[in-house]
Amino acid sequence: MNGLNINQKRLLQSIKESSAIGATPNGGLHRLALTIDDQQMRNLLINWFEEEGLSIRVDDFGNMYGRREGKHPHQMPVVIGSHLDTQPCGGRFDGVLGVLAALEVVRSLNEANVQTDRPIEIINFTNEEGARFEPPMLGSGGVCGVFEKDFIYSRQDKDGIKFRDALSDIGYKGLEENRLQKAEYFIELHIEQGPILEEEQLEIGVVEGIQGISWISVTVEGEMNHAGPTPMENRKDAVVAAAKMIESIDKLAQEYEGLKTTVGQLNVYPNVPNVISGKVEFIVDIRHEDDEQRERALEVMKQQLSTISGLCDVELTFHTSWENDSVTFSEKVIETISKCAGNRNLSTKRMFSGPGHDAKYMAEIAKTGMIFVPSHRGISHNEEEFTRDNDLVNGANLLLDVVCQLSGAKIPKTI
Numbered sequence: 001m002n003g004l005n006i007n008q009k010r011l012l013q014s015i016k017e018s019s020a021i022g023a024t025p026n027g028g029l030h031r032l033a034l035t036i037d038d039q040q041m042r043n044l045l046i047n048w049f050e051e052e053g054l055s056i057r058v059d060d061f062g063n064m065y066g067r068r069e070g071k072h073p074h075q076m077p078v079v080i081g082s083h084l085d086t087q088p089c090g091g092r093f094d095g096v097l098g099v100l101a102a103l104e105v106v107r108s109l110n111e112a113n114v115q116t117d118r119p120i121e122i123i124n125f126t127n128e129e130g131a132r133f134e135p136p137m138l139g140s141g142g143v144c145g146v147f148e149k150d151f152i153y154s155r156q157d158k159d160g161i162k163f164r165d166a167l168s169d170i171g172y173k174g175l176e177e178n179r180l181q182k183a184e185y186f187i188e189l190h191i192e193q194g195p196i197l198e199e200e201q202l203e204i205g206v207v208e209g210i211q212g213i214s215w216i217s218v219t220v221e222g223e224m225n226h227a228g229p230t231p232m233e234n235r236k237d238a239v240v241a242a243a244k245m246i247e248s249i250d251k252l253a254q255e256y257e258g259l260k261t262t263v264g265q266l267n268v269y270p271n272v273p274n275v276i277s278g279k280v281e282f283i284v285d286i287r288h289e290d291d292e293q294r295e296r297a298l299e300v301m302k303q304q305l306s307t308i309s310g311l312c313d314v315e316l317t318f319h320t321s322w323e324n325d326s327v328t329f330s331e332k333v334i335e336t337i338s339k340c341a342g343n344r345n346l347s348t349k350r351m352f353s354g355p356g357h358d359a360k361y362m363a364e365i366a367k368t369g370m371i372f373v374p375s376h377r378g379i380s381h382n383e384e385e386f387t388r389d390n391d392l393v394n395g396a397n398l399l400l401d402v403v404c405q406l407s408g409a410k411i412p413k414t415i
């Protein structure tokens with residue numbers, strides 16, 4: 001600990017102001033990317049950047065940057081931040097905490113007149129959630145070269161509005177030359193979105209990386225027929241086959257420690273009560289922190305599904321619709337977070353993130369790490385998402401210490 005602390009009241013007040021933009025009746029947020037609400041939140045962030053004397057940039061994906069100069073402007077910056085967009089009826093903290101805590105870190109450094117060797121840049125990434133424009137993490141993916149500009153610009157929302165037009169409409173289509181070019185470090189503070197820290201009564205998650213993920217699209221084809229006259233033994237019922245498959249997918253997770261399997265979407269054709277279904281489509285979401293384990297589990301799953309399709313006399317096809325390998329964060333950043341948490345006597349646990357985050361792509365261009373704070377009952381992407389004030393403040397103070405450490409901060413002796 002270096003004697004410097006963030007201003008708890010000011011941090012909570014900023015989160016409160018964010019919570020009013022796109023507020024839902026039940027205390028959540030509905031602030032989809034590049035909407036009027038997103039614009040209003042962005043305008044507020046610009047005001048806050050200006051108040052701190054930061055130099056402000058907006059890039060061609062709408063990512064926003066507030067830069068605090070270092071003693072050595074040519075050195076690569078320490079970048080901190082996350083996203084301000086939310087899911088439909090999402091929570092007040094997912095993403096928001098990472099941006100507003102980053103702002104609070106800079107406010108605290110300014111207030112205490114702390115000079116750093118490296119510049120510090122706050123970043124607000126566009127469309128992290130993927131709720132309006134799929135896929136998620138378009139802003140960070142654009143900056144890190146994961147997605148082409150044309151691909152990002154041509155994404156459409158459900159009303160057919162293109163990303164590029166939505167960006168222009170809210171006045172946040174900036175310049176390509178404003179993109180983050182280089183960064184030495186990227187640190188993202190985020191709520192856990194899982195129940196582990198709360199259950200184990202721990203204060204901080206030191207995130208080691210992000211689980212790999214595969215989406216396998218499965219199509220089961222049987223024979224559509226009338227529910228009344230068709231004898232039970234002659235049926236090729238795609239729903240019955242799919243149900244057995246989904247059960248085996250659920251059980252598969254018991255065989256591999258740390259494996260998570262989910263079927264969250266099911267399309268039944270023709271989806272009529274008195275017709276034996278001829279076709280079912282579903283997507284398997286399968287995650288593990290070890291890519292080899294995930295791949296092994298996938299092979300076993302495919303074999304099991306093939307066996308079931310044979311027994312049920314239905315046709316089966318798979319294809320991989322999305323795949324991302326796991327990401328391991330920088331050992332140096334992980335160590336720094338652990339050490340700084342220890343200095344503040346915060347209890348910690350090393351863990352992998354289940355959800356994806358902007359840090360996943362940033363890890364491709366910078367030494368990256370994440371700090372998690374507890375989420376009440378692990379609820380997220382939901383209006384009931386909640387993190388206690390104390391945990392928000394712990395996370396922000398830890399972020400401050402990590403930034404000081406990595407940016408070469410000179411803390412005045414009077415503090």
Ligand SMILES: [Zn+2]
Nearest residue numbers: 083094095128
């Ligand atoms: Zn998030």
